[in-house]
Amino acid sequence: MSEPKYRRVLLKLSGEALAGDAHRGFDFDVIGRVCDVIKRCVEAGVQVGIVIGAGNIWRGLKDGGDRMERTRADSMGMLATVINCLAMADCLEQRGVPARVQTAVEMPRVAEPYIRNKAVRHLEKGRVVIFGGGTGNPFFSTDTGAVLRAAEINADVILLAKNVDGVYSDDPVKNPNAVKFDEITYDEVLARRLTVMDSTATSLAMDNHIPIMLFALKDPENILRVVMGETIGTLVKEEL
Secondary structure, X not given: OOOOOOOEEEEXXXXXXXXXXXXXXXXXXXXXXXXXXXXXXXXXXXXXXXXXXXXXXXXXXXXXXHHOXXXXXXXXXXXXXXXXXXXXXXXXXHOOOOEEEEEOOOOOOOOEXXXXXXXXXXXXXXXXXXXXXXXXXXXXXXXXXXXXXXXXXXXXEEEEEEOOOOEEOOOOOOOOOOOXXXXXXXXXXXXXXXXXXXXXXXXXXXXXXXXXXXXXXXXXXXXXXXXOOOOOOEEEEOOO
């Protein structure tokens, strides 16, 4: 196997990705395929941090809507991310990959509290670190939590694994003439309001000079391909 392009990555997975075609709950066949690829990344010497959304269980703003107080709905979402983290950790460890779950909201009987130096030490020892609880605050998405953790652990890149295979000029489902970008700048993403991440997450990535690779998770092998330097999806960076 050739040398990986990136040595330390932050992989952002949507909660929906863990649910497969059911869109709710867990599809352990899907989770297993993702964990198989993560194992190969670790074996190649890549240090892997993971942030997982909660959309397969609860989306605070969407599911709570105007029926719940926003901060409480967001707190439920943060707890749901921890459930996903525990499922991912278990699946990795079944494959012999050591994993640690760290949470922004302390729950010591379930997981470690997030401590930056400890997370980095885990990564250096070849353990996958899965960050739960978002930022620990309401009104922030797990995308923002992913960028925050990527900045804190000095990740080389954010791997944004989604249900779409790149960044388009418009919604490719609604507009068949939408153009896919191979590369695009943060500034253009923000100016055109393209749905890569929410604007807070995109701005944070730009301010901390962290490139984002957005690609489709439909084939989990794409994770390894990107890590090894193949051109897949769309690269979001400072300048073209």
